[in-house]
Amino acid sequence: MTVEAQTSAAPTNDAAREALAAILRVLVPVILALIAGGVILLILGKDPLAYYGYVARRGLFTWGGLQETFTRMSPLLLIAAGLIVAFRAGIWNLGGDGQFLLAAVVTSALAPVLIAFLPKGLTLILCMIVAIAVAALWSVIPAILKARYGVNEIITSLMMSFLGVSFANVLVKLFFRDPTTTVPQTVTLPVEDRLPRLFDSTIHGGVLIALAVVVLVHLMMTRTAFGLKLQVVGANPAAAIHAGLNVARLTIATFAISAGLIGLGGAVEILGVWGTVRADWNPAFGLLVVPLVFLARFNGYAVIGFVFFFSALMIGGESAARRVGVPQHYVLVLVALLLIFLAVVEYLDHQRRKRTGA
C-alpha cells in the first residue's frame, strides 16, 4: 500500500504534503500548548479566552504594543543568532546571560564618555564593537577548556555566566557608578544620542541590525565553507578531525562568534532602549531564547517568526500581569509547554516515519 502510494504520487504532490507536514509539526504543538495553558488558567480560576485575547490585543493589535514587540525582538534575535552558530557547531553556549550583561554594562559605561568628543555614529559603532569583544573575551576560558581538554562547556559557560552577572554588578556599583543618582546605575546616555528611531515609531534601528545579523548568520552557516566546517564539527567531531579540520580552533571561533553576537544584543538593548544599566538589572533572556532556537530547528528564518511570536507574548504578558491579574511568569509555563509538545509531536512523527519505512 505504501509502496503503491509512493510510486503513483506526483512529485509536486509529495512536496506539498511535506510542506503541510512541516507546518502541522509547528502548528499542532502551538495549539496544544495554548489549550494546555488554558486548562492551567481555568484551574487557577482565570478566564483563558479573556487572557489570550488581552495578550494578543496588547502585543499585536495595538500600535503601541506592536512597537514594543518589535523593540523587544532585537536583543532576542541577536541572542538567537549567537545560539544558532553555537548549537549548529554542536557547542552548548549556555553562558548567554553573563555575556549579554557584561557587554551591556561596558556599553553603558563607554557610550556617555565617547559621545563627549566623538560623533554619534562613531560612538554607537565603537560601543558595539567593544561590546562584541568583551562578550567574546568572556567566552575564552570555556572555549579553551573545551578545545584543549574536552571539559564540558555546559558547565563552564554556565559558571562564567553566574560569574559575569555578579561581575557586571560589581562594575556598576564600584567602577562605573553615576555619582549623581541614589540607586547605583551607570551614567545615562541622553535619548537623542541613542540608536535612531525608525520613522515616527518608538522602534529603534537595532531591530534592523538584528534582522540583518540573523539572516547573515543563517547564510553563513548554510552557504559558506566556514559554516559547513562548523556543521561538520557539530555533527561528528571525530569525522571532522579525520577530514583534517582544526577542531580546536573552530571551537574557539564558534564560542567567540556566539558570545560576540549575544554581546551585540546587550549593546543594542542599552543603546536603543535603556541608555543605562541599573545595579541588579538582569533580564535573563539567555535561557529563554534556547527553546525558541530549538523550536526553529536552528533555522535563522524560522527563528525570526518564533522570536516575533514570543516577543508579542512577553509584551502582552507583562501588561496582562497588571490588568488581568495573571503574573507574567505564566509566559514561561507556555514556552515550556510549547517545547514539550513540540518534542513529543516530533517524536511521534519520527516513529510514524520509521513504521511506514519512509
Add this chain to the structure above:
Amino acid sequence: MQALLTEAFLTALIFGAVTAGVPLLLAGLGEQISEKAGVLNIGIEGMMLFGAYTGFVAAYYSGSFWLGFLFGGIGGMAVAAIVVLLCIRFGLNQIVIGIGVTLGFEGLTALLHFVQFSRTYPRLDQAPVWALPGLDQIPILGKALFSHSPIVYLAVLLVIGLGWLFRATYIGLNLESAGAKPAALDAAGVSVTATRAGAVLATGFLAGLGGAYMANVGAGLFVPFMTGGAGFIGIVLAMLARGNPIWVLMGAALFGISLAMTTALQVAGINIPTDVVQMLPFAMVMLVLVIFARHSVLPPALGLPYVRGDR
C-alpha cells in the same frame, strides 16, 4: 574587623554555611546519581524549585515539617517523572527538555504562589532542631555543626551511603554501566530504561528535598525563583566530584561558606558589594577547572539516549 573574630560570629558563619550548603549537597548528590547513569539532568533546578514549593505548601497547611520534607521530595519526583517520560522513554534531547522543565516550573511555581498568597509571603515557625547530645557542647563548632534540622544529618549520612552504594552493590554497578556502556548493561539482561528512570527519580527526590529544606528551614518561607541557580551549582558539584560523593560534600561546603560570608560580611558592616563575595565560589571552581582540566571525567554515554539496536 573586630566583629569578625568573636565566637558568636564564627558560630553564626559556620551555621549559615551548613544551612546554605545542604540544599547544594542534596542537589549535587542527586545529580551525581543521574550522571552516573548517563543522564545529564539540567532540569534539576526545576525539580528543586517545585520541591521547595510543594514542601512549603505541605508544611504550611499541615503544620508538620516532616510532611513538608516528604512532599518536597515527592514534588521533585513528579518533575523527574516528566523528564523520565520525555528523555528516557522517548529519547528526546536531555538538555532541551531540561531547560524547558526548569523554565516551566519557574513559571508554574511563581503562578501558583501568586494565586494562593498574592503578594504576601507567609512564614513558617522555627523548624525543629536535633541537637546531638554532647557534641553540641563543643565551643564554637558545637552549635554551628551539631544543632541542625535532621535533614542535615541525613544528607551527610547519604554521602557515606551513596559512596557504599556506588562502590559495593549491584545497583551501583548497574548505574555505572548505564552511563559507561548502556549496550553492555542491556546485553547483561538489565533494563537500561529502568535503571536510568530509577536514577532520575532518585535525583528528583533528593533535589526536591533540598528545595524543601531551602524553603522550610533555610528561609522559612517560599519566594518565587528562590533556588536562584542552586540546581545548576549542584550540576557543577556532581561534575567536579568525578563520581565520588565525598567531593560533592567538599564542594557544597565551599559554596556554603562563600554564601554564608555574603550575609556575614553585611552583618559585620563591611562595605563591599555582596556580588564580590558571590563571585568567589564560581571563580574558585573555574580556577580548579583550569588547573585540573585534564583530569575531569564524565561517563562516555552522558546525555545520549539509549535505543536498543542503534549503533
